Amino acid sequence: MKKALIICASGMSSSLMAKKVTDYFVSKDKAISVDAVSATEGNGMIKNSDFSLFLISPQTMMMFDNLKKLGDEVGKPVVSIPFPAYIPIPSGIEQLANLIEDSIK
Numbered sequence: 001m002k003k004a005l006i007i008c009a010s011g012m013s014s015s016l017m018a019k020k021v022t023d024y025f026v027s028k029d030k031a032i033s034v035d036a037v038s039a040t041e042g043n044g045m046i047k048n049s050d051f052s053l054f055l056i057s058p059q060t061m062m063m064f065d066n067l068k069k070l071g072d073e074v075g076k077p078v079v080s081i082p083f084p085a086y087i088p089i090p091s092g093i094e095q096l097a098n099l100i101e102d103s104i105k
Contacts, residue, residue, distance in 0.1 A: 001031045003050065004100050006081070007042035007067065008057035017086060020093045021100065032100060039063055046070040046078070053104040054078045055096075058086050079103045 008014035014036035025032045037045055039060045046054055047070060054071055056064045056078065064080055071078035085095035 004053040005051040006036040006055045009059045058083045
């Protein structure tokens with residue numbers, strides 16, 4: 001099972017997206033799960049977790065450069081989520097799922 005983590009401002013809106021994208025992957029028989037945490041937890045999660053991919057939400061883009069640098073240091077991809085892929089409607093969920101599949105190692 002591959003795991004992706006969304007890092008966002010408070011973790012609330014990203015928790016909804018994480019659940020919907022995980023449900024999408026289950027419906028497609030794909031072994032990928034998605035979780036979410038707040039930005040304050042993000043630094044530690046990149047350094048000390050078994051997630052394969054870290055996704056930065058649109059509202060935390062100001063932190064992207066620092067989080068990307070942490071990911072580079074530990075060899076884990078950190079990508080930004082474009083706003084259209086962060087909307088909890090079917091097209092947004094599919095866009096986020098595609099981004100995850102294209103980015104996860």
